[in-house]
Amino acid sequence: MTSTPVRIGFALTACAALVVACSSSQPAGGNGQTPPKLEPLSALGNGEGQLNLITWAGYAENGSNDKTIDWVTPFEQKTGCKTNVKIGNTSDEMVQLMRTGQYDGVSASGDATLRLIYAGDVAPVNTSLVPNYATISSFLKDKRWNSVNGQMYGIPHGWGANLLMYNIDVVRDAPNSWSAVFDDAGTYKGKVTAYDSPIYIADAALYLSKTKPDLGIKDPYSLTPKQLDAAVELLKKQRENISEYWSDYTKEVQAFESGTSVIGTTWQVIANTIRTDNKVQVNSVLPKEGSTGWSDTWMLSAKAAHPNCMYKWMDWITSPEVNAQVAEYFGEAPAQTKACEHTSQKDFCDIFHATDEKFAAELHYWTTPQKQCVDGSGDGCTAYNEWVDKWQQIKG
Amino acid sequence: MSPGRRIGLALLLIPPLVWLVVAYLGSLAVLLVSAFWTTNAFTGAVVHTFTSDNIVRVVTDAVFRTATVRTVSVALVVTVLCVVLAVPMAFYMAKVASPRVRLALVVAVTTPLWASYLVKAYAWRVLLSPEGPMSWATGYSPGYGLTATVVTLTYLWLPYMVIPVFAAFERVPDSLVDASSDLGASDSATLRMVVAPLVFPGIAAGSIFTFSLSLGDYIAVTIVGGKTQMLGNIIYGQLVTANNQPLAAALSIIPLAAIIAYLLAMRRTGALENV
Helix, strand or coil: CCCHHHHHHHHHHHHHHHHHHHCCCCCCCCCCCCCCCCCCCCCCCCCCCEEEEEECCCCCCECCCCCCCECHHHHHHHHCCEEEEEECCCHHHHHHHHCCCCCCEEEECHHHHHHHHHCCCEECCCHHHCHHHHHECHHHCCCCCCEECCEECCEEEEEEECEEEEECCCCCCCCCCHHHCCCCHHHHCCCEEEECCHHHHHHHHHHHHHHCHHHCCCCCCCCCHHHHHHHHHHHHHHHCCEEEEECCHHHHHHHHHCCCCCEEEECHHHHHHHHHHCCCCEEEECCCCCCEEEEEEEEEECCCCCHHHHHHHHHHHCCHHHHHHHHHHHCCEECEHHHHHCCCCCCHHHHCCCCCHHHHHHCEECCCCCCCCCCCCCCCCCCHHHHHHHHHHHHC | CCHHHHHHHHHHHHHHHHHHHHHHHHHHHHHHHHCCCEECCCCCCEECCCCCHHHHHHHHCHHHHHHHHHHHHHHHHHHHHHHHHHHHHHHHHHHHCCHHHHHHHHHHHHHHHHCCHHHHHHHHHHHHCCCCHHHHHHCCCCCCCHHHHHHHHHHHHHHHHHHHHHHHHHHCCHHHHHHHHHCCCCHHHHHHHHHHHHHHHHHHHHHHHHHHHHHHCCHHHHHHCCCCCCHHHHHHHHHHHCCCHHHHHHHCHHHHHHHHHHHHHHHHCCCCCCC
16 A cells, blocks of 8 residues: 555646646737738628527617517528527626637627637628628728728627716716716715726726826726726725626616616616616716727627628628617617618717717727737736736725 | 446446546546646637746735635635524424424425525515615615625525434434433533534534535625625636636635635544444
């Protein structure tokens, strides 16, 4: 019989061998400098009969939430592509889901797109196979979040701003500044809510860029370590007044309806849902400091099992009628310029500044923070993984 | 043993052995190994180069330490609460109640296990809501937070404590209790010196369930925990939000170590020898 120390020694050696055997010096996937070389589809074939999508809530409605809201069923009837929809709650979750390789496409925001492109998770898109691409707003084409060297990696869907929502029966002074959830959050102590994602740090940074100009924040996604710390400090103070963080949009709906939260950041679609339920009265505004926002792109998985169906979907969702429907339902500006002729509310595109290039330029779209500052101001910025660590520290 | 029986025995044992080694120990090994890898900071893809940075961070970072202390405390408090609630209840069920009442109680304790975890957790979310039924009925609600998490977890795991303790009480022969009191021991002395040692293994078995289940839980806390986070949320955050699988793997060694420590402590008390 072997003695215990010898046996432990054997076990440790075996473990070490396992570690060494499974490690290698080659970096896996893209190296973060250039995306892997992938060829876009050259010609469209017949639909494969099925389509698996990852989308934001409200982007692919099949009538199950509201019988009158349905643009998936007509798509299925027209193309024969049976569509399965998986809701992604955060960009990070979407990236994670796309890496499983089980989905054909995703409605990716700017803080997910580059990560997907550079890791080789999504394929370049041949825009000539998507006829509706031609009339999409020109200021959404060939942008830093959806293309690399002039090659599009998807079809723009729509864009919008993160809004400030409040319960009008409790919050009576009609706030129009983000200070309501930062410096003045104490007024509604224990009733404030915030988005549960590291990208929310950018909201604090945007607020600081207006209220503390000496910090020198120009772009909320390009933060030096000092600026990041200032934003984190602000969020730690905010935490004392937070009731809950939300990432699941149904959780925010429920929190407002039960009175647990009365003020906080939101999406238009959440405000719409609360209004439809009609249990509490809420108002949603774009505060005077401006806002962070999103610009979403439909992307095609590099491992898509049903690429033809995905191409058909990208054309369908950006067709004027459907793009108008989804934009009105979600509460965002449609990417399709012709959609403005099909909205049920006639001045919808004006309200959302859909074709207003200048307005679009002033929103701070979600972008993945990188060491190489995303606004091009140098390489002294903080990367997304640092933001994640800081976010966990904020939550304590 | 005849060759035929030997083959039969082998066929019987191979599937569970394969399951144990490949699926069970194999996944643990992969976890341990991936804790030594790293990720590409930008794309989040796993890079297979050896580094001990993750382990060092897990041990030194203050956030992880606070979350660990909080999580282990919650698990211990939940376990203690479960014991406090389960022991008198199991005693009544096994020794006092008539067979009919006993059956009714066993059904009552186990029925909640039929309902989905999420349904039960959301039921507590509604119950504990600041303007919910509890504050309406009693004028008090702990609101969402750590207390609500402990209450919800205690509710969720209580059956796992009641059933083994009930079984342990049932196995204590009435004759021993009678003999003890015939020999002049007081009721409390009988309870302390005769019943308690016989029931303790049942409590230990139940506590392993309640402790480990609470330690790994991260869903109840997102539903009723308000703004608090547990170790499970941090692991989930590193895995899904940060897409940092190696750090998540390194972090999950903490609950693994806590469980092993707990099991060793239980073994020391001798509770595991005749379960």
